Amino acid sequence: MKLTGAEIIWECLQKEGVDVVFGYPGGAILPTYDAMTKYPKIHHVLVRHEQGATHMADGYARASGKVGVAIATSGPGATNMVTGIATAMMDSSPIVCITGQVGSKAIGTDAFQETDVTGVTLPITKHNYLVTKPGDIARAIREAFYIASSGRPGPVLIDITKDAQQLTTEFDWEAAAPRLPGYRPSYHAPASEFARAAELINSAKRPLIFAGQGVLKSGTTAEVLKLAQTAGIPITTTLLGIGAIPASSEFNLGMMGMHGEAWVNEAIQQADLLIALGMRFDDRVTGNLKTYALNAKKIHVDIDPTEINKNVPVDVALIGDLREVLSLIQPQVKKANHDEWWATINARRGDAAVRDIQSLPDSGHLYAAHVINDLWRLTQKRDTIVVTDVGQHQMWEAQYFRHEKPRSLITSGGLGTMGFALPAAIGAKFACPEKDVWVVVGDGGFQMTSCELATAEQEGIKVNVAIINNSFLGMVRQWQEFFYDKRYAATPITGPDFVKLAEAYRLKGLRCNKRADVKSTVEKTLADKGTVVIDFVVEKEDTVFPMVPAGADLDKMIRRPKQDVMIESGSDKDWEMPSSTLPNVFVEAKAEAAALSGRGKATKPAKKPARKAAKTTRR
Amino acid sequence: MAKHTLIAYVEDVPGVLNRVASLFRRRNFNIDSLTVGRTEQPGVSRLTVVVEATEAGARIVEANLYKLVNVLRVDDLTHKPSLFRELGLVKVKVTPQTRSEVLQLTDVFRARVVDVDEASIVIEVTGTPEKIGKFELVLKPYGIIEIVRTGAVAMARGHELLSAAPPLVRTAAADHHPDTASLSMSV
Numbered sequence: 001m002k003l004t005g006a007e008i009i010w011e012c013l014q015k016e017g018v019d020v021v022f023g024y025p026g027g028a029i030l031p032t033y034d035a036m037t038k039y040p041k042i043h044h045v046l047v048r049h050e051q052g053a054t055h056m057a058d059g060y061a062r063a064s065g066k067v068g069v070a071i072a073t074s075g076p077g078a079t080n081m082v083t084g085i086a087t088a089m090m091d092s093s094p095i096v097c098i099t100g101q102v103g104s105k106a107i108g109t110d111a112f113q114e115t116d117v118t119g120v121t122l123p124i125t126k127h128n129y130l131v132t133k134p135g136d137i138a139r140a141i142r143e144a145f146y147i148a149s150s151g152r153p154g155p156v157l158i159d160i161t162k163d164a165q166q167l168t169t170e171f172d173w174e175a176a177a178p179r180l181p182g183y184r185p186s187y188h189a190p191a192s193e194f195a196r197a198a199e200l201i202n203s204a205k206r207p208l209i210f211a212g213q214g215v216l217k218s219g220t221t222a223e224v225l226k227l228a229q230t231a232g233i234p235i236t237t238t239l240l241g242i243g244a245i246p247a248s249s250e251f252n253l254g255m256m257g258m259h260g261e262a263w264v265n266e267a268i269q270q271a272d273l274l275i276a277l278g279m280r281f282d283d284r285v286t287g288n289l290k291t292y293a294l295n296a297k298k299i300h301v302d303i304d305p306t307e308i309n310k311n312v313p314v315d316v317a318l319i320g321d322l323r324e325v326l327s328l329i330q331p332q333v334k335k336a337n338h339d340e341w342w343a344t345i346n347a348r349r350g351d352a353a354v355r356d357i358q359s360l361p362d363s364g365h366l367y368a369a370h371v372i373n374d375l376w377r378l379t380q381k382r383d384t385i386v387v388t389d390v391g392q393h394q395m396w397e398a399q400y401f402r403h404e405k406p407r408s409l410i411t412s413g414g415l416g417t418m419g420f421a422l423p424a425a426i427g428a429k430f431a432c433p434e435k436d437v438w439v440v441v442g443d444g445g446f447q448m449t450s451c452e453l454a455t456a457e458q459e460g461i462k463v464n465v466a467i468i469n470n471s472f473l474g475m476v477r478q479w480q481e482f483f484y485d486k487r488y489a490a491t492p493i494t495g496p497d498f499v500k501l502a503e504a505y506r507l508k509g510l511r512c513n514k515r516a517d518v519k520s521t522v523e524k525t526l527a528d529k530g531t532v533v534i535d536f537v538v539e540k541e542d543t544v545f546p547m548v549p550a551g552a553d554l555d556k557m558i559r560r561p562k563q564d565v566m567i568e569s570g571s572d573k574d575w576e577m578p579s580s581t582l583p584n585v586f587v588e589a590k591a592e593a594a595a596l597s598g599r600g601k602a603t604k605p606a607k608k609p610a611r612k613a614a615k616t617t618r619r
Numbered sequence: 620m621a622k623h624t625l626i627a628y629v630e631d632v633p634g635v636l637n638r639v640a641s642l643f644r645r646r647n648f649n650i651d652s653l654t655v656g657r658t659e660q661p662g663v664s665r666l667t668v669v670v671e672a673t674e675a676g677a678r679i680v681e682a683n684l685y686k687l688v689n690v691l692r693v694d695d696l697t698h699k700p701s702l703f704r705e706l707g708l709v710k711v712k713v714t715p716q717t718r719s720e721v722l723q724l725t726d727v728f729r730a731r732v733v734d735v736d737e738a739s740i741v742i743e744v745t746g747t748p749e750k751i752g753k754f755e756l757v758l759k760p761y762g763i764i765e766i767v768r769t770g771a772v773a774m775a776r777g778h779e780l781l782s783a784a785p786p787l788v789r790t791a792a793a794d795h796h797p798d799t800a801s802l803s804m805s806v
Contacts, residue, residue, distance in 0.1 A: 122638060123645050129631070129690040147688060182630060182691040306682040309675055 004037035005134035006165040009098065013042060015173060018069050022047055022056040026073025027113060028100030031165035035516030045459055047370060050077050050297065053424035054084020055449070059096040059427030061088075063385055063408045065217075067149050068095040068427060074102055075113030078159070081415060085155045086124040090414025091240060092213065094153035096144045104132040104161040117159045126154030132161045134169040138176035146178045152304040153217065178341055187319040189303060193449045197299045197316045198332035204273035204297075206341045207233045212258070213240035214302065216406045218322040221245060222425075226283060227330060230462065232337040234345055236264045238279045240413040247402035253345065257285040258548045259395040262557055263348035265548065269555045270344070271287040271296045278302060278322050281311040283523035287554035301325050365539040366513055368393060368468045372440065373400040375466065376519045382526075384408060384436045387425035389445035390416035392474035395544045397440045419448030425463045426456055436464065436526070443469040443495050453505040456531040464525050465533045469496055470540045478543050482558065502533035513537040517524010622651060623677040623697045624773050627666040628658065630689040638687050639666060648672055648680055651769030652748070654703075663691065667772045668749075700776040706769045707735070709742045709753040712762035721761055730756045739764055747771075
């Protein structure tokens, strides 16, 4: 079959099972856009900025587990993709980026819109290709999809010259099968290592399981829980591992690290064995490496050999697919309870974010933690994906929104990309149109990619945007507060009227600045058919607690200074409390407030219906 | 920190050298020398990389090289009986008085004179990088005009094939974290 290079691109995408691509046309990619009209099965989403295209492909990939595809033209189109590609690289997200390149004869002449894109993206892609002949396109695309999705996933870029898109060649899908003699997506650890790992697990007194994003990617939630149940081991997750283990699981202690739960970080420092599954001991997780988990032996399971011993020296490394590793290790693990260890942990359980929210002053202001916790309670019964950016709102979301399902939280972890949330949410919505997609984003990050509201409007899709608006670049301000003597250099930030901005895009905009209005705002948002932007005007100088300062020991956390305990806000009386077995932070807070102010008896609120608990304090 | 010599067999495709070089920059390792050339197999090039690293660092370099899609095999020759050779050309100033001394030294180092004119000699010297370094040192007093070195190439002794196994990953904890004094590396 004789086809042009451009047609081959679409044939290959179709054969790879692609149903949606995110892109932006331009000179060097025009032949491909022209050929697109012949392939109506693939939906093209016109973005407003190429960074958005890569984030959408990323969000699509993370929500679906499939490969996301982004398309851009040469030069500025391709360089605009850099942030999105780097984001996908750091968070191991499988995306394929196709960029146009100037004609092969013009390469190296500084032609109009020419950039050495394979050179620019070399360090931030898993692999990349420069294709100058139409006959090489099919194989490059097939290899790209294979590389992006196998082993440790990651972004692959294919730069295709304009003449390669225009020229005609024989298209042979079979002949274009990947030939990658040097590519090793999988490893198999030797049996002796499994025996050593099992021995460590069976002899441990204070073991902990770390669940990272690898658990999500390999879909091994059940297997990890089984291991935890058999050997009675508590689990803690990384930021990207949130959702891998249900928040309501009795084994799940919560998130570790810089803004993780205090009792988790303390448990890590006390543990005698860490079983790290699909995580990479990021500096935001470990704090000071010299004092990190010194009492613990470490078992590291990862598919990527370069992660082993990179940050933390480990005792046993099991390199391979998590599913295979767990299936081999499970039969060797003996039953255990570790009652003493659980008692130690449980004694401090609840000492963290849950306690910190209780210390919020009752200033009449709206607090981000309230907004997010309320949002969780209101959306609990719905199938929801939350997409966050980076910063304070991201940490509050991780602390106060309880994720029960894998892939229900999408966030820029490794690179910490501002502007990620909105486009990634649009991508996630295309992957999961049946689910609610919520964007939780700061007012700073939102302004970086807010142009993608137009994309959502043009596509007629619904994403719910909750802007946590504190008129500050909050996380940076927090660092200035702690480490730069409150000199708030360049962190106060203004923005447009977000309600009017939404309306300018022909979308609905809502504003909420009282806790009492959160519920109705969320309900109005869910009832609307289109994308809704909510401007949650929150306390300006609120801080994420607990916090491990960068490079400090993991258990040396900055805690919220004790202030007036939060007094219940009036709106709570209408609240239908969820039937969750989880401790409800607000009920506990009220009980404690009552006890401290001597206005009521300190009750054990978790056992009482919420309404009653609320009444005891409102006298 | 010690010098480690790694051999990488790579697919002979455009940009592969760039990928390898970029890796060292990216992972914060210093390349001492890097040489590349064809092998007996068409389409396969062979790189010899000498890198300053701890034992654990060398393992990380090795694992990262393996991670490059175009890298076929990596061997670490550091602790294996191996041959190391480098070639250097040294252009040194001579006067009628010093010429014979320089020629004598050339002889001692089993080097060869490849060009002579009235004021200089060009000497070709092969051997281990240390030997060439030493040769440079002894010629320095005469005035070196320029010097060029190829960087080391290396080959294991014996007839046994080196294993193509994935990199060994376990290392001693002791040499893992280079002491960075009190400097904070945190961001």
